[in-house]
Amino acid sequence: MHEDMTVVQRCQQIIAEWLKGMGLELKPSKTRLAHTLHKYESQQPGFDFLGFTVRQFPVGKYHSGKNSKGSLLGFKTFIKPSLKKLKLHAESIRSVIKTHKAAPQEALISRLNPIIRGWANYYSTVVSKKIFSGMDKLTYQQLRAWGKRRHPNKNHSWVANKYWQTIGNEHWVFANRKEGKNTLRLKKHSETPIIRHIKVQGERSPYDGDWIYWSTRMGMHPEAAARVATLLKKQKGICAHCGLYFKDGDLLFVDHITPRKKGGKDTKENRQLLHRHCHDTKTANDDKTVRSTNDNSQIIEEPYEAKVSRTVL
Ligand SMILES: [Zn+2]
Structure with a gap:
């Protein structure tokens, strides 16, 4: 976002070049320039992003937002849930x-x-x-x-x-x-109290390799089930089986440390978060030990599976 249109257009070019290096491109149908205060090319002001609508409204001097130097802007920015x-x-x-x-x-x-x-x-x-x-x-x-x-x-x-x-x-x-x-x-x-968002720390990016920061932040995503979010934080973003960080797009699995079929309970203490493929390996091993003691055991499906959503550009 910038007050000067040419800066925004220049950013679009730079982003396009950066993506090209990764073999990606901006999809025209999902890309548009919008004005947050006025109509732009007959489109209503504002834009939706990740379920939020960002828009500015003209207001008098008593309600006006101020810039970093303290002078009045004549408008106020509102971010709301999108319609x-x-x-x-x-x-x-x-x-x-x-x-x-x-x-x-x-x-x-x-x-x-x-x-x-x-x-x-x-x-x-x-x-x-x-x-x-x-x-x-x-x-x-x-x-x-x-x-x-x-x-x-x-x-x-x-x-x-x-x-x-x-x-x-x-x-x-x-x-x-x-x-x-x-x-x-x-x-x-x-x-639910309204507590204003704390901005992502200035220099942070999912590409800087700080997976603890991003994995625990991922736990705040509404599409991450509550159990997954809790475990992500508890395990500091690390898979309990292989010890590697969960990355954006990984398939995650809520596993029972002592399997249910071995009498393990569905309690907080008995749950851990694994990569999907690590869970498969673990289950294969669990099954071997179960079969040697009890040939009639049934394979019970574990109930929770979640795919952490991908970053949206
Ligand atoms: Zn793993």
Whole structure:
């Protein structure tokens, strides 16, 4: 991003040359120049990147951003969740509620919570406050319809009393019971505090070989399952089998240290993160030892597999 168009165009040339050296090129259909404040070649201002919309808005002097020398810019920069991702998220909440029409409330809550938590975390570093409360409103409306449908002969307050609780000072919590043991409550998007993003350290690049930094940062990606993210951090980005760093694009596998078929439990202590191919080697060895003691053992599929997404240019 730069205030001078010719600088941006020059950057495009330099990037194209750099990619050429690696046998790659910018794809015209995925490349465009945009203005963040004004219309440009009849396109709306702003651009979407990795699920965010970056855009600037003209504002008066009291709200204006300032440049590094402290003079007023006349506009303010907002980074928000993109409309496309907003719709996708609303859609995934809707479809979970739809497929849990007859399921117990606990099952619905357990299914929705990780979706809400993951999404809210991903967008917790940008301008999301209003969007979060909007999402909560939308979720509430759908849950209300969900409750009503289950009890067609009861009125609204009966349904509300059954599925919504007051917990502490908080009203309208979608939960199976008031406080106590085994209370399961639905997370709200707006519970997630907005903490502005800390910029990637100036000189860092995925090509500088600092895989610890990048592997642990990868753990913050919303598409990395929570277990994978936790293990990435715990293992400092290193495969527990071969001792090499995980790299962008590697297939990762959550493995049970003591295999399930040998009585190993699915607990935090018994999980480790491996390269997919390292997992295959380990399993082959595990099987040998299992077969020698128990010929009737079954091969049980391990449940988690994740592909860490690739860097997008
Ligand atoms: Zn490995």
